Amino acid sequence: MDKDYIISLDQGTTSSRAILFDIKKKCIIGMKNKPFAQIYPKPGYVEHNPEEIWEGQLEVMKAVIEEAGISYDDIASIGIANQRETVVVWDRNTGKPIYNAIVWQCRRTADICERLKKERLEDIIKEKTGLVVDAYFSGTKIQWILDNVGGAKEKAQRNELMAGTIDSWLIWKLTGGKVHVTDYTNASRTMLFNIKSLKWDEELLEYMNIPISMMPSVVSSSGRIAYTDESVVGGKIPISGVAGDQQASLFGQACFDVGCAKNTYGTGCFILMNIGDKPVSSKNNLITTIAWVIGDEVKYALEGSVFNAGSTIQWIRDEMGLIKASAESRIEAEKVKDTNGVYLVPAFTGLGAPYWDMYARGAVLGITRGTKREHLIRAALESIAYQSMDILEVMKLDSGIDLKELKVDGGASANDFLMQFQADMLNINIKRPIITETTALGAAYLAGLGEGVWKSKEELSKDWSLDKLFAPKMESREREEKYSGWKKAVSKSLAWEEP
Numbered sequence: 017m018d019k020d021y022i023i024s025l026d027q028g029t030t031s032s033r034a035i036l037f038d039i040k041k042k043c044i045i046g047m048k049n050k051p052f053a054q055i056y057p058k059p060g061y062v063e064h065n066p067e068e069i070w071e072g073q074l075e076v077m078k079a080v081i082e083e084a085g086i087s088y089d090d091i092a093s094i095g096i097a098n099q100r101e102t103v104v105v106w107d108r109n110t111g112k113p114i115y116n117a118i119v120w121q122c123r124r125t126a127d128i129c130e131r132l133k134k135e136r137l138e139d140i141i142k143e144k145t146g147l148v149v150d151a152y153f154s155g156t157k158i159q160w161i162l163d164n165v166g167g168a169k170e171k172a173q174r175n176e177l178m179a180g181t182i183d184s185w186l187i188w189k190l191t192g193g194k195v196h197v198t199d200y201t202n203a204s205r206t207m208l209f210n211i212k213s214l215k216w217d218e219e220l221l222e223y224m225n226i227p228i229s230m231m232p233s234v235v236s237s238s239g240r241i242a243y244t245d246e247s248v249v250g251g252k253i254p255i256s257g258v259a260g261d262q263q264a265s266l267f268g269q270a271c272f273d274v275g276c277a278k279n280t281y282g283t284g285c286f287i288l289m290n291i292g293d294k295p296v297s298s299k300n301n302l303i304t305t306i307a308w309v310i311g312d313e314v315k316y317a318l319e320g321s322v323f324n325a326g327s328t329i330q331w332i333r334d335e336m337g338l339i340k341a342s343a344e345s346r347i348e349a350e351k352v353k354d355t356n357g358v359y360l361v362p363a364f365t366g367l368g369a370p371y372w373d374m375y376a377r378g379a380v381l382g383i384t385r386g387t388k389r390e391h392l393i394r395a396a397l398e399s400i401a402y403q404s405m406d407i408l409e410v411m412k413l414d415s416g417i418d419l420k421e422l423k424v425d426g427g428a429s430a431n432d433f434l435m436q437f438q439a440d441m442l443n444i445n446i447k448r449p450i451i452t453e454t455t456a457l458g459a460a461y462l463a464g465l466g467e468g469v470w471k472s473k474e475e476l477s478k479d480w481s482l483d484k485l486f487a488p489k490m491e492s493r494e495r496e497e498k499y500s501g502w503k504k505a506v507s508k509s510l511a512w513e514e515p
Contacts, residue, residue: 021037021039021084021090022037022095025459026459027069027073027186028283031072033048033049036086039464042479050075052072066106069182091251093257095257095462096186096257097265100202101205103161103180105165107171107178115161118160125160128151133149135223145206145208147303153207158179158226162225172227175227179231180196183198190242190248190255192248197241198258200214200234200235201264203234236311239311240254254466257459257464259458261286263305264455265278267461268453268457272476274292275291276423279422279426280454284321287407289411290307292316301370302319302410326342328364332393349394355382355395358383361381363509367509375512375514382501399502400428401438405499419444420444422444429452435484441490443490445485446486448482448486
């Protein structure tokens, strides 16, 4: 391989990024970012404009190549990591979306999920897909679009519509409308894919009235998938790595061994543990998902999802005006010795694992006349650690593995106060790597493996390097008291809205 670079397209919930990796120097040499609009048509509804996502992603990709002064011929491959569960439905003939992308955070399909539960399909769906029935996943979003956009059902029956998560949409656009695929990790997030047979499940598609002709072909996470269209992109580059952002992060953290776990602190919080080559069914409301598929190797993970993590800090910054920049949260939180008994439960869009309560809503409890601004800021940060603890406690039970350490990444992992509090509450070591852009790194690793840049995962493991270790310092009694208060606060926020 005589090419020197790999580009990762990291398409997230709030922005589209392009990251340029130097293969020989094993480092990031360029990064471009383009935020896009968050659309809230009604309370609980969240949408994105698919065309805006595509245009922004193309713009940053071209910009990072131009700024580095390299040509398309210098690029070995493109890897894609994407916000998962967010879904687009577009017209096969015009290439235009028939509705905005419905975002993973959106709760509009809660009533469809309730119907599925009433029809006693929960156990069937969990057995086949590894998922719980929740508006979080893609299947009911596709069903909603078909039910609510005029003429959509008829077009779908005539094979005129295509559906896909954001990876599918980007690949379709990058290839000039020639290739409609998704990878196994993204397929496993739809509530329509059987993670044992590794196929779209026709029974589940029928339950949700979704024609199988809409769905993309499913491909490995690593291996040559397609080439970009020169007339669209400006050059012919192989696309050789694709994974949902959290699986990409698990891969980028080199969690290749059974029992290795990571937590990504992004808009939400996502904890994944490698459980090996056989799916484990959770008894504690976690989900089982495909970690990656490379050739004949299929790896599974247990996952717990926190809906609001970094978005909680955005809320205290943008809506509440308590801070002017996210980085201030650490400084303000350290001005007080504790929260003075205040707990913030950020159930803005319901609660994810292990509660899976679509009707929970945010709450601030324990306020007194002595409550200060700094106490609320500290409570917001602590809520992220508590929610992660909720998941890791039950992950230990499901896996039978007693975690000794947790690898961390994502924007909020740079907050030393939060990482130390997380270590204290979990009573384990927290490890932050030098490269915290592990989602983009994982996409690059998958793409590089797909093109033979790297020969094995063992070769990649050697590149993982520690930036900082956070060791627990808190006494067990204080830990137990704090966590008990959190559980009490959560109980007050559950089932706040009526179904």
